[in-house]
Amino acid sequence: MTTPKSPQTALIHSDYQAPQGFAAFPNAIHHASTVLFKDVAAMRSGDWKEKNAYTYGLHGTPTTFTLEARLAEIEGGKYCLLAPSGLAAIAMADFALLKTGDDVLLPENIYNPNRELGRWLAQDFGITARYYDPLIGAGIAALIQENTKLIWTEAPGSVSMEVPDLPAICAAAHARGVLVALDNTWSAGLALRGFDLGVDIIMQALTKYQSGGSDVLMGALITRDRALHERLALAHMRLGMGVGADDAYLVLRGLPTMKLRFDAHDAGARTVAAWLKARSEIATVLHPAFADCPGHAIWQRDFTGAGGLFSVLFDARYTEQQTDRFVDALQLFKIGYSWGGANSLVMPYRIAAMRKGWQLPGQLVRLNVGLEDPQDLIADIERAFAAM
């Protein structure tokens, strides 16, 4: 028996209950700020840290829990936290693990906004951020101080493409009780098993291959260790990190096809890179699967595949004006940041200005090979070479 209600109240409180037992392949999109408790006891016993109960939309819904669990599985981890962008995930790790007086080490080729974050930590938070040669390997031991708490790595660096020796860096770090975080976005967690190589935290910019649609911004921190996860989860809660249900759905929707897409990006990029390697306009192909690329032997040892992103250095006879003309002349490769979607992208970088210790000559242009036919992409590049 239901109490009679006024029309206004009836608009808010409906008696209808959809039948149980609905099943379909897509994940349900649960929109919620308020999450309902069955009674006071359930509310009082709820713990936002436990992913087996719901407390508040910010702390998780079936949609976000499912995405977290699936990302942890892909990466070979146990725990995962979502953030509204890859950069937000990076910042969450820093704020969880660093305090005034601590020291963080970052590679010289780190994703540039992460370097900017290091600058902020140093300027306003009394944390020293020091930068190391990404090819330093075991030599990182000499840089570790008493107050060093975290070492960031990126494999490979997403512009200059050097591949770091993760097992060597992790061994040196762990000997001194220092945590290692890996930005594993390039390999999507498919071609590099970061935890097996010793890293403690894996960051993914889900904006890239997981989404695959050039339409979502999201990031994740994945861990194996429960205590470390809880430190990150505390920062996640304190900073109010949340993601939209529709965005979480879009990333979930991308996962079943991610490996097929990734493999197609890999094959296309290697076809384009091999063609570029044979051209006189190009001095160096900075693709980890090619011998020109610093850290190539490490890539061969540690990776099972490659992403669609790589860079080239033009022959030193070309000026920036000419390589800019090349970029402008491309038609299938569009000028834009990010990658991991179906469309090919191009971006010129002033690498000598942004990467301390950069030795190689030539203008750097980064290519993201999308899912177009590689032969059409090659024809596009050949046309643009002529326009240069």
Ligand SMILES: *Cc1c(COP(=O)(O)O)cnc(C)c1O
């Ligand atoms: C894109 C990217 C990020 C940041 O991801 P956003 O979602 O754009 O903030 C971090 N690291 C790497 C290597 C990236 O390519």
